[in-house]
Amino acid sequence: MTILGLDHVAIHVKDLEESCRFYREVLRLEAIPRPAFDFPGAWFPLGAAHELHLIGERSKSVVSHRQGDHFAVATADLDGWEQHFRKVGFTQYLRKQRPDGAGQIFLEDPDGHVLELCAKNNAATA
Numbered sequence: 001m002t003i004l005g006l007d008h009v010a011i012h013v014k015d016l017e018e019s020c021r022f023y024r025e026v027l028r029l030e031a032i033p034r035p036a037f038d039f040p041g042a043w044f045p046l047g048a049a050h051e052l053h054l055i056g057e058r059s060k061s062v063v064s065h066r067q068g069d070h071f072a073v074a075t076a077d078l079d080g081w082e083q084h085f086r087k088v089g090f091t092q093y094l095r096k097q098r099p100d101g102a103g104q105i106f107l108e109d110p111d112g113h114v115l116e117l118c119a120k121n122n123a124a125t126a
Contacts, residue, residue: 008043008051009071011113012058016040018110019054026090026107027115046073064114066094066106072116078103081117 013019020042023029029044029052040056064070075081078095082105085093093107103119 006050008053009046010053010055011071011109011111012055012060012062013109013111013113014056014058015110016042016054016056022110023052023054025088026085028084058111062112064108064112066096066114066116068114070106070114070116072104072118075117075119076121078105078117078119081105 020031023042023044024031029046032043032045032051034041034043034053042054044052044054046052082093082095085091085107090107093105096104096106098104105117107115107117109115
């Protein structure tokens with residue numbers, strides 16, 4: 001028995017439509033088909049092998065922070081992401097550099113879930 005890898009990240013959201021709009025417009029993700037569960041949700045690909053699953057009707061508080069609960073996705077173009085954020089009017093993000101040189105951009109979705117865009121091989125520029 002072995003772990004083959006990460007399959008998906010699932011997060012609860014309060015307003016599914018608002019969250020879907022954020023993930024489509026700000027993170028440029030396209031929804032993918034989702035099984036007919038008996039609860040609201042949406043699925044998005046995170047690269048070629050992973051997925052983000054939104055689960056609707058969140059009723060509990062979100063506890064998320066860049067130095068705590070968050071999830072990260074890999075990118076090779078932090079400068080491009082910053083240009084995209086400016087283009088769509090999204091200004092609530094923080095760009096940092098890890099001690100090992102990797103670049104990071106932290107942002108929050110409409111529910112307060114912290115996401116990280118991480119560029120391990122080209123921290124300063126793309």
